[in-house]
Amino acid sequence: MNSRSSSVALIGETGRRNEAPILNAALVAFGEEGFNGASMREVAKRAGTSLSNLYNYFPSKAHLLAELLRRANDELLDRTSRAVERIGDGPAARLREAVKAYVEFVVDHQLAALVAISEVRYLQGENRDQVVRARDRTQAIFDEIVAEGAASGLFATPYPQDAARNIVTMCSAISTWYHDTGRLSREDLAQQHAHYALALVETRPGH
Amino acid sequence: MNSRSSSVALIGETGRRNEAPILNAALVAFGEEGFNGASMREVAKRAGTSLSNLYNYFPSKAHLLAELLRRANDELLDRTSRAVERIGDGPAARLREAVKAYVEFVVDHQLAALVAISEVRYLQGENRDQVVRARDRTQAIFDEIVAEGAASGLFATPYPQDAARNIVTMCSAISTWYHDTGRLSREDLAQQHAHYALALVETRPGH
Amino acid sequence: MNSRSSSVALIGETGRRNEAPILNAALVAFGEEGFNGASMREVAKRAGTSLSNLYNYFPSKAHLLAELLRRANDELLDRTSRAVERIGDGPAARLREAVKAYVEFVVDHQLAALVAISEVRYLQGENRDQVVRARDRTQAIFDEIVAEGAASGLFATPYPQDAARNIVTMCSAISTWYHDTGRLSREDLAQQHAHYALALVETRPGH
Amino acid sequence: MNSRSSSVALIGETGRRNEAPILNAALVAFGEEGFNGASMREVAKRAGTSLSNLYNYFPSKAHLLAELLRRANDELLDRTSRAVERIGDGPAARLREAVKAYVEFVVDHQLAALVAISEVRYLQGENRDQVVRARDRTQAIFDEIVAEGAASGLFATPYPQDAARNIVTMCSAISTWYHDTGRLSREDLAQQHAHYALALVETRPGH
DNA sequence: TATGAATGAGAGTTCATTCAT
DNA sequence: TATGAATGAACTCTCATTCAT
16 A cells, blocks of 8 residues: 555544455445446455455445445545645635645545445435535535635636536546556646646636 | 437437337436346336347347447537537637537437446447447547647647546536536537636637 | 145136246245245245246235235135025024034145134235235124124123134134044034034023 | 232243343244244344354254243143142033133233244254143143043033143133233133133033 | 246345354 | 354345247
């Protein structure tokens, strides 16, 4: 495990011996085959335990997915909100930092980010609500920054309402194509998307 | 059926009595529950035919999905390429028209667009290749326009390489949140996203 | 199949090829191992078909049990009510015929009778209600006869209220111990229990 | 706990701290869901202990059931035999007392009585034999009394052989319908069934 | 073309039981 | 004595697919 992914562990050790292996196994399985395409048997095999033992940790497959998404979205929200807190002043700087935090999360936890966007649909009830709530709060951070910048005249976009959504869309979509062996480093990617975000809201150079 | 969705029918009548109902049923089923979450029984029920009759039309569930995605991507490619053909001159105008065509496709065939992005992963082999090829050709249209605009100095973005991908990402993501009862009309949406695209590539006003 | 059990077939041929074999297999399985002790695999094996094919006939194990009990109780109610209809006059004669009809049902369909009393508890909801309703209507036939006899003074028992229940209890309990190879024939048994019933309600000889 | 059920405790304190709670939990679980329908987990939960701790007290689920039934049948046999011992003379008086003792047992330990009749079938081997032996000895008490009364001419029934079985059947069936909030008290019920028993064997008033 | 019956594989989940502590 | 973790077998039920008609 490199310094990146351990910087803030998404799935760290808990009191229960097999919890982390199971969650990681589920992450890979759901990521590769989708929630309905992956079987609990496969998760167990990957986790190096028995099928029935899975149920000592999570009461159902749906709960397993829920826990995964809960952790991913909580971590993303945490990183993003802490990033904008650090930078107090100016919508441009804050937007830049928020985007960088988001992108770095996606790079650090690419599979979790991918699963988080593609498998939420299979959650239901309270599990779903909880995850959606965290996701909405993350989105709201971007909404507010863009609204603030638009109000102050710094962001010239005539459509500030939907720009923030597109910024988040671009960032999370990274999880669908990024390969860490590729041309772009984590920092390049963060830098680049911060730039895209400011371009999208049409930041005025002179401001 | 209104003029929009029938303008170019994604799933039109063919010589085979139940083909269109089956494809439409599969579209809804896969859209609502995902490829692996939907069953052939459910597709049959929605299509108003028997389970076994499905196999008179499509040799397998995978072929059914493939046909669906093939039609969606072909239509999207067709619309987009025709849009840029009509407008011969200028990267800005061509980008604008390409985006509008893409967005209009997503609005006209929202469910198909959604299924096309979320369920490709369940295709394999030649079926997958064919679909990916059509998708890449659509993407290439945007790539070329942006490259051309960047080369001519019209698009000032320092990262022209990835900007086109983000444009397509923004357009296709519309399928995940759009509701035709919402605030934005089809034309608004097209207009808005054309604007976003030009902002993203940092079009120079003076050019 | 001898003339007795075919006199009125509990599980006869229907339009569906495997329905009767499945029901009979379930009857034996549930009878031998109890509802929860018997598995659907076992039922399938006994019926000479595949496990999954069971579900083409009955939507669940519970429905299978329900159908079994529904048929048994309906047939019992039918036999008993027809027996008392034939004999219009006199509580003594009517009680005698009702008991004989009941006993003959138990002998003719011993296993079904046994399952009907021992496995109703595993039914729930409407399935259960329906079966209980039929059972109550059968009991009511005896209740009415005893009440009538008590009212007329023919039956001297000071506890007419509960006597009818005990009569039915004695008859149905036959299913728990009877062996058709035993000392008592079907007719002996019917005769004997009719006698017991009249003794229990303390029929006055002179009446 | 009232004087009735503690008069002779079916499941009393032993040297082992959790034995009584486990037995009581099993009694309720088996009573409500049947032997195969109840799980060891459920028994543990009801007993307020852990699943694995159950096996410190009973080597298997079957042994747990066996112990339950052994206690119930022993207590029933004990009560019944002591009842007839107290009353030395006369088949009528002895039958009356035997029935009353049986009925009182059923009322005092209704759930145990119910489980004893409905779940014996799931016992096997020596466990089963032991329980059946106790049950047969209880039945034999009634058999002997009826035989004696028939021999002396006091009981006029032409079918003395099976009458005793029906008497026991009626008594034990009480466990299937009795509610202690109902119309009949424990003493009423005992009295009533003693009366039914004497009627069933056709006791001659003059004798 | 259309159907209902049939099938083997596999799904998620629970079971009684054992093990390590 | 007591526990939580672990296991392999078995459960009910559903799956995509095929067959006979």
